Amino acid sequence: MSKNMTKDKLLLIDGNSVAFRAFFAMYQQLDKFKNAEGLHTNAIYAFKNMLDVVLKQEAPTKVLVAFDAGKVTFRTGMYKEYKGGRDKTPVELSEQLPYIREMLKDLGIKSYELVNYEADDIIGTLAKRGAEAGMEVAVVSGDKDLTQLASDHVTVYVTKSGVTKLEAFTPEHMKEVNGVTPTEFIDMKALMGDPSDNYPGVAKVGPKIASKLIQQYHSVENLYEHVGEMKKSKLKENLIAGKDNALLGKKLATINCDSPVEVTLDDLTYSGPNVDDLRRFYEKMNFRRFLADLAKAGELTEETTEVKKQEYTVLTANNLGEIPDSDHAVFYLAMLGDNYHQAPFAGFALAMGDKTFVSRDVALLKEEKLKTLLEDKKVEKDVFDLKRVTYGLSRLDIQAAGMTFDLLLASYLVDNEKNSNDLGELVKGYDYFDLKSDLEVYGKGKSAKIPEADEVFFNHLAGKIAAIKALKAPLLAKLKDHEQDDLFDTIEMPTAKVLAKMELNGIKAEPAKLKELEDDFGERLKALEEKIYQEAGEKFNINSPKQLGVILFEKLGLPVIKKTKTGYSTSVEVLDQLKEKSPVVSDILEYRQIAKIQSTYVKGLLDVIDPEDGKIHTRYLQTLTATGRLSSVDPNLQNIPTRTEEGKQIRKAFVPSTPDGYIYSCDYSQVELRVLAHVSGDANMQEAFKTGYDIHAHTAMRIFHLNSIDEVTPLERRRAKAVNFGIVYGISDYGLSKNLGISRKQAKEFIAEYFDQYPGIKAYMDQAVKDAREKGYAETIMHRRRYLPDIHAKNFNVRSFAERTAINSPIQGSAADIMKIAMINMQKKLDELGLKTKMVVQVHDELIFDVPKDELETVKKIVPEVMQSAVQLDVPLIADSGYGHDWYDAK
Known part of the structure; x- marks a missing residue:
C-alpha cells in the first residue's frame, strides 16, 4: 500500500x-x-x-x-x-x-x-x-x-x-446510545424487527428489551442457544415463538460488505x-x-479564449460627426449588475452602417446627435434586452424609440433554455462567438469595476455589437420557420415596451402605512407571545421547534402526530391537525404567520421605496419561465400574501399617485381552466363556462353525482377546486391527498371520477403527450414552444415529468400569452384616449391601474372590455374588477 x-x-x-x-x-x-x-x-x-x-x-x-x-x-x-x-x-x-x-x-x-x-x-x-x-x-x-x-x-x-x-x-457512541456494539446492533434489529423495512422480529420486543438481551448474549444465535435456560415468562414464550423471525431478521438487517461492486x-x-x-x-x-x-468563489472567470479582435472607433465629444447617417443602428448599453434601475453605467457601443463606436462616457448619449438618434423611431435599432435599454436610457432623460429587434427575446422564443440576461453568457450556446460575459469583464458583486485596460473593455463592447449583428438573421429565420415571427413581433416585443413603461411608472407606497402595520403587528406579536406563555404555563422560545415540542407534547399532553430524529415535529402540517385540541396551537400558528409577514413584507417593502418619487419600482423578468409567464423581482410584488387578512393588509400601503385618485384592479376569472376548456373541446366543461356556472361547484356536482349545484357543500367545492387546478398542473394522487388531507386512494378516485365526467380533458392530455413525442415540443395557441428533450427518456420519472409538462405548458403558456395581449391592447387604448391613467402592476392574471378621479368611469368601462376581448376562445373570457383608494379596497 x-x-x-x-x-x-x-x-x-x-x-x-x-x-x-x-x-x-x-x-x-x-x-x-x-x-x-x-x-x-x-x-x-x-x-x-x-x-x-x-x-x-x-x-x-x-x-x-x-x-x-x-x-x-x-x-x-x-x-x-x-x-x-x-x-x-x-x-x-x-x-x-x-x-x-x-x-x-x-x-x-x-x-x-x-x-x-x-x-x-x-x-x-x-x-x-x-x-x-x-x-x-x-x-x-x-x-x-x-x-x-x-x-x-x-x-x-x-x-x-x-x-x-x-x-x-462511532463504536463508542453506539455503545452510549444503544448499549451495544455496531455489529451487535444487527442482532438488536433482528429481535425488534423493522416496520420501515417490513419484517416482524419478535413480538413485544422493543429497543430496551432487545438491547438488554444482546448485551447479555451478544448475538441472536447465542441467545437461542441459551433461551431454554431462561426463567418461564411471556418474554421467553415470545422469543421461542419468534425464533424464525429473529434469524431471518438478522439476515435481512445485515449489510453485505462483499457485494460484487465493480x-x-x-x-x-x-x-x-x-x-x-x-x-x-x-x-x-x-x-x-x-x-x-460560485461567483464568490471566483469560479466563473475561467475562459480559454476571448472574442476575436473587433474594429471600432473610440467615441468622444470631438468626433461625433464621424457617425454616419443611416436608417438602421445596433446599440448596446453596458451597466454593472442585474438591477438596471440602479446599476452604474459602464459604457455603450453603437454601430451605424459598417462602423462601430465605443465609449465609457455615457454622458455622450445626451449630446444632441446621439439623443436625437436614440429617440428617432424612424431609425430602427437592434438591441439586447429592450426593456433594460429603455429603462437605462430613461435614467439619462432619453426616451428610447425605434427598437425593432431584441436579441434576448428572439433567442428566448427560439429556445427558452437560452434566457440569460447577459449577452456573453447567452452566445455561448451558439457557434458565432466565444464572448466573455459582463460578469467576467467587470468583476463581481459590489467590487465590480471596469478593467483598467481600455483595449480589453472596448473590444468587449464592440464584440457585443458583432454578436447582435451575427445572430439576428439566423434567429429571425428560425422564428419564421417555427411560425413564431408573429409571436415575436406582436406579443413579446410590444410586451417588453409595456413592461418598461410599467417599471418606470412604479406604484406609490405609503411608508406611514407600512410603519403603522409594523407597529400593529409588533404589538400583536407581543400580545400573542404573552398569551402563549400563559397558555403554556411558562416562558420558552416560541421559535425553537425543540422547546415548542416539549411544551405541546410533554407538558400539555397533545397527541404526537409525527416525530423527527431530534424529537417532535412542530411543522405547520402537524399544528394544523392539532389546532382544534388546544387554543395555544392556533395562537402559535397565528404568531408564525404574522412574524413572517412582518419581516418579509412590511420591513422588506419599507427598504425599497424610492426616496425621490415615493414609489416602488419592481422589475419584470420576461425570459425567466419556459411558459412565458412574467415574474416580478426587487421586490416581488406578485408574492404579497392574499390568503390571510394580515397579508391582505399589506395592500393598504399601495395607493394612487394623486390624493383623490383610485387604485383599479381587474383580473381574469379562472383563465387557465377556460383555456383548458378551449383546447380540450370538452363539452361538459365548455357548457359550464358558457352557462356562467361556478366551475368548481359544477365540477363538484358532477364528480360527487349530485342533482344540482345548490346541493354542493363548501367542502365538496373546495375539493373540486383542488382537483380542477391540480389537473392543470399535473398533480399526482399524492399531491392531491396532501392538499386535501385525504388518503391517496381517495385522491386517486377523485382524479378518476374527474376524467369520467370530463372525457374531453383526458383525451386532450393523451393527445398532448402523443404530439410532444412526435414533435419534441409542446406549444401554446400562439405557437410559443416548450421543447421536451426528455419526452423519450428511458428513465420513467424523467419521462413522466416531460409528459406532464407537455400537458400543462400549453395551458399555462396560453394564459400567459392572453395576459400579454391584454396588456399590449390596454396600453394602446390608454394612449389612444390620451388618458393619464397608468398601468402599474401585473400579478399573474391581474392588472393594477393608478387612476385619476376624473378618469375612473372611463377606466371602469374600457379595462374589462379590453381584457375580455384579448383573444377569442370557445368559451367566454371574464374579467372581474374593483376599485378603491388603495390596493386593498380595490380587491
Missing part, C-alpha cells in the same frame, strides 16, 4: 435515504421550490445543502453516492414482503432523483447502483475496502441501518433535523466540480444562491 493512499479520506453517501430526508425536510416549501419548467426542486436543493456541509467537514479525496437499483434485491428473494409496506414514492420526489444524479455528475461526484443489491450493500462493501486500504471512511445516511458499519476507521453520520445536521456514530476506490477520486456544467445546472434549477456561491 502506497503511503499517500493512507492519507485518503473516503466519503460514502446513501443517495435514496438522504434524498428522501431532503424532500421531507423542505416539504413545506414544495410549491416555492420549482424551476422555470415547473420541476419541483426542494429535494435537490436540500441535498446540495447537505453536500456542502459534509464536503467541508470531511474534506474527502474520494466520494461516491450510492443509489438503490430497484425494489427487487437478494433480500426480497429471502422474504418477498421485504419493504413491501412502504407507500409509493411521491412523484414530486421521484421526478427529482435523476436531477440529483445530474447535479452529482456536475459536482464531480460519482454515483452508482448495483442490480439485486441495495445502496447499503454498496456502501458497506466500499467502506470495508477503504478501511482495509488504510483510509478514514465517512458514511452519511438518513437512517440508522448503516450505523452497523461504524468502526475505528469508519464513522457513520445520520441526518437529523433535516439533512444538514449530522449525528456521528467500481474501484481509484474510480472515486474527487477533484471538484465541472464549473461550466454546474453553472448551467444551477441556472436550469433557478438556484440563485448556489450561482452566487
Whole structure:
C-alpha cells in the first residue's frame, strides 16, 4: 500500500435515504421550490445543502453516492414482503432523483447502483475496502441501518433535523446510545424487527428489551442457544415463538460488505466540480444562491479564449460627426449588475452602417446627435434586452424609440433554455462567438469595476455589437420557420415596451402605512407571545421547534402526530391537525404567520421605496419561465400574501399617485381552466363556462353525482377546486391527498371520477403527450414552444415529468400569452384616449391601474372590455374588477 493512499479520506453517501430526508425536510416549501419548467426542486436543493456541509467537514479525496437499483434485491428473494409496506414514492420526489444524479455528475461526484443489491450493500462493501486500504471512511445516511458499519476507521453520520445536521456514530457512541456494539446492533434489529423495512422480529420486543438481551448474549444465535435456560415468562414464550423471525431478521438487517461492486476506490477520486456544467445546472434549477456561491468563489472567470479582435472607433465629444447617417443602428448599453434601475453605467457601443463606436462616457448619449438618434423611431435599432435599454436610457432623460429587434427575446422564443440576461453568457450556446460575459469583464458583486485596460473593455463592447449583428438573421429565420415571427413581433416585443413603461411608472407606497402595520403587528406579536406563555404555563422560545415540542407534547399532553430524529415535529402540517385540541396551537400558528409577514413584507417593502418619487419600482423578468409567464423581482410584488387578512393588509400601503385618485384592479376569472376548456373541446366543461356556472361547484356536482349545484357543500367545492387546478398542473394522487388531507386512494378516485365526467380533458392530455413525442415540443395557441428533450427518456420519472409538462405548458403558456395581449391592447387604448391613467402592476392574471378621479368611469368601462376581448376562445373570457383608494379596497 502506497503511503499517500493512507492519507485518503473516503466519503460514502446513501443517495435514496438522504434524498428522501431532503424532500421531507423542505416539504413545506414544495410549491416555492420549482424551476422555470415547473420541476419541483426542494429535494435537490436540500441535498446540495447537505453536500456542502459534509464536503467541508470531511474534506474527502474520494466520494461516491450510492443509489438503490430497484425494489427487487437478494433480500426480497429471502422474504418477498421485504419493504413491501412502504407507500409509493411521491412523484414530486421521484421526478427529482435523476436531477440529483445530474447535479452529482456536475459536482464531480460519482454515483452508482448495483442490480439485486441495495445502496447499503454498496456502501458497506466500499467502506470495508477503504478501511482495509488504510483510509478514514465517512458514511452519511438518513437512517440508522448503516450505523452497523461504524468502526475505528469508519464513522457513520445520520441526518437529523433535516439533512444538514449530522449525528456521528462511532463504536463508542453506539455503545452510549444503544448499549451495544455496531455489529451487535444487527442482532438488536433482528429481535425488534423493522416496520420501515417490513419484517416482524419478535413480538413485544422493543429497543430496551432487545438491547438488554444482546448485551447479555451478544448475538441472536447465542441467545437461542441459551433461551431454554431462561426463567418461564411471556418474554421467553415470545422469543421461542419468534425464533424464525429473529434469524431471518438478522439476515435481512445485515449489510453485505462483499457485494460484487465493480467500481474501484481509484474510480472515486474527487477533484471538484465541472464549473461550466454546474453553472448551467444551477441556472436550469433557478438556484440563485448556489450561482452566487460560485461567483464568490471566483469560479466563473475561467475562459480559454476571448472574442476575436473587433474594429471600432473610440467615441468622444470631438468626433461625433464621424457617425454616419443611416436608417438602421445596433446599440448596446453596458451597466454593472442585474438591477438596471440602479446599476452604474459602464459604457455603450453603437454601430451605424459598417462602423462601430465605443465609449465609457455615457454622458455622450445626451449630446444632441446621439439623443436625437436614440429617440428617432424612424431609425430602427437592434438591441439586447429592450426593456433594460429603455429603462437605462430613461435614467439619462432619453426616451428610447425605434427598437425593432431584441436579441434576448428572439433567442428566448427560439429556445427558452437560452434566457440569460447577459449577452456573453447567452452566445455561448451558439457557434458565432466565444464572448466573455459582463460578469467576467467587470468583476463581481459590489467590487465590480471596469478593467483598467481600455483595449480589453472596448473590444468587449464592440464584440457585443458583432454578436447582435451575427445572430439576428439566423434567429429571425428560425422564428419564421417555427411560425413564431408573429409571436415575436406582436406579443413579446410590444410586451417588453409595456413592461418598461410599467417599471418606470412604479406604484406609490405609503411608508406611514407600512410603519403603522409594523407597529400593529409588533404589538400583536407581543400580545400573542404573552398569551402563549400563559397558555403554556411558562416562558420558552416560541421559535425553537425543540422547546415548542416539549411544551405541546410533554407538558400539555397533545397527541404526537409525527416525530423527527431530534424529537417532535412542530411543522405547520402537524399544528394544523392539532389546532382544534388546544387554543395555544392556533395562537402559535397565528404568531408564525404574522412574524413572517412582518419581516418579509412590511420591513422588506419599507427598504425599497424610492426616496425621490415615493414609489416602488419592481422589475419584470420576461425570459425567466419556459411558459412565458412574467415574474416580478426587487421586490416581488406578485408574492404579497392574499390568503390571510394580515397579508391582505399589506395592500393598504399601495395607493394612487394623486390624493383623490383610485387604485383599479381587474383580473381574469379562472383563465387557465377556460383555456383548458378551449383546447380540450370538452363539452361538459365548455357548457359550464358558457352557462356562467361556478366551475368548481359544477365540477363538484358532477364528480360527487349530485342533482344540482345548490346541493354542493363548501367542502365538496373546495375539493373540486383542488382537483380542477391540480389537473392543470399535473398533480399526482399524492399531491392531491396532501392538499386535501385525504388518503391517496381517495385522491386517486377523485382524479378518476374527474376524467369520467370530463372525457374531453383526458383525451386532450393523451393527445398532448402523443404530439410532444412526435414533435419534441409542446406549444401554446400562439405557437410559443416548450421543447421536451426528455419526452423519450428511458428513465420513467424523467419521462413522466416531460409528459406532464407537455400537458400543462400549453395551458399555462396560453394564459400567459392572453395576459400579454391584454396588456399590449390596454396600453394602446390608454394612449389612444390620451388618458393619464397608468398601468402599474401585473400579478399573474391581474392588472393594477393608478387612476385619476376624473378618469375612473372611463377606466371602469374600457379595462374589462379590453381584457375580455384579448383573444377569442370557445368559451367566454371574464374579467372581474374593483376599485378603491388603495390596493386593498380595490380587491
